[in-house]
Amino acid sequence: MEDIQNTVYSLLEKAGFEAYAFKIGWYNECVMKNYILPYDYDTLAFIVISTPDMFDKAFKPFVCRQDCNGGRDLIDECMVDSFQKIKKNFPDEEIEIIHDFELHHTRRPKVLVQTAGHVAGAAYYYQASDVKNVPWDKSQKIFGVSVHPKYGGWFALRGVIIFKNVKCVNLEKKSPPDCVPTDELKIELLNRYNFQWQDWSFRDIVPSDKKYCEEQKKYFATLPKDRQELIEQIKNKGHIKVDDVTGLQK
Numbered sequence: 001m002e003d004i005q006n007t008v009y010s011l012l013e014k015a016g017f018e019a020y021a022f023k024i025g026w027y028n029e030c031v032m033k034n035y036i037l038p039y040d041y042d043t044l045a046f047i048v049i050s051t052p053d054m055f056d057k058a059f060k061p062f063v064c065r066q067d068c069n070g071g072r073d074l075i076d077e078c079m080v081d082s083f084q085k086i087k088k089n090f091p092d093e094e095i096e097i098i099h100d101f102e103l104h105h106t107r108r109p110k111v112l113v114q115t116a117g118h119v120a121g122a123a124y125y126y127q128a129s130d131v132k133n134v135p136w137d138k139s140q141k142i143f144g145v146s147v148h149p150k151y152g153g154w155f156a157l158r159g160v161i162i163f164k165n166v167k168c169v170n171l172e173k174k175s176p177p178d179c180v181p182t183d184e185l186k187i188e189l190l191n192r193y194n195f196q197w198q199d200w201s202f203r204d205i206v207p208s209d210k211k212y213c214e215e216q217k218k219y220f221a222t223l224p225k226d227r228q229e230l231i232e233q234i235k236n237k238g239h240i241k242v243d244d245v246t247g248l249q250k
């Protein structure tokens with residue numbers, strides 16, 4: 001199991017991702033019935049997050065390898081490509097990959113990545129239930145938000161990798177750092193995330209080691225249908241060589 005962990009961590013790190021191991025049972029204990037993943041309690045899984053480095057280390061090289069005709073979400077495609085490379089490194093294992101954007105036909109997400117990130121100890125998932133003096137009306141739906149101890153809100157939860165036949169009985173459960181410690185700050189965080197998420201300020205609720213660069217911010221702030229010009233710019237600058245640095249198979 002340690003071998004698997006080390007390989008997953010090092011492959012992803014080179015491409016600007018981080019992975020955190022968890023037992024499927026920890027996740028299933030939290031979620032409602034219809035979100036339960038159909039595996040044994042001790043089944044080994046990883047939640048994968050993209051750090052601010054992903055844009056340069058994985059996305060730009062990916063874009064340079066593509067014939068971009070628009071119409072597809074290139075970030076999603078890049079995530080599929082990056083996760084598949086992990087799978088290829090374990091030809092003898094049965095692996096299920098579930099991306100954050102995958103939905104059942106009922107439009108229900110196939111995995112709740114924030115819950116997975118919390119139980120894996122990666123990023124605390126702040127929900128209205130974490131607040132003692134709730135200022136919101138009961139009828140108001142307040143969406144929860146995850147905060148990473150190193151990246152604050154400057155990261156995304158990209159999906160899970162499940163090693164169907166690997167049991168990790170001895171995996172130690174680590175609590176995610178409660179890096180937004182006071183009730184006031186938790187309320188501020190949830191207010192920013194729910195009511196002014198467009199200004200990105202929820203990402204700065206705590207200081208972070210690294211943030212998205214201006215180019216990355218601009219890319220994500222641009223509607224997918226208007227990203228073609230930015231994609232052309234990335235292609236023209238040419239980042240294909242960066243892929244050699246990641247060491248990931250093409």
Ligand code: B12
Pocket residue numbers: 030031032033035099100101102109110111112113114115118119125127143144145146147153155156157158193194195196197
């Ligand atoms: C659908 C969706 C939306 C919808 C609805 C939001 C919602 N949370 O329901 C809409 C379109 C509104 C939306 C908007 C945004 N979203 Co959105 N969205 C999602 C998506 C695909 C699914 C969320 C969902 O449906 N959850 C279902 C509900 C029922 O889950 P829940 O409330 O967490 O309930 C569960 C927990 O409470 C758990 N539980 C119960 N008890 C306990 C106890 C503990 C301790 C724990 C840990 C869990 C737990 O059980 C419940 C289920 O049974 C996720 C990706 C994913 N696959 O998870 C991204 C995601 C939540 N979105 C994200 C973001 C960034 C946004 C936006 C800022 C836009 C953007 N992409 O930039 C906005 C901000 C929100 C807003 N103000 O509008 C990020 C959040 C990152 C973070 N740091 O937390 C995610 C994780 C995507 C990602 N790749 O990172 N989103």
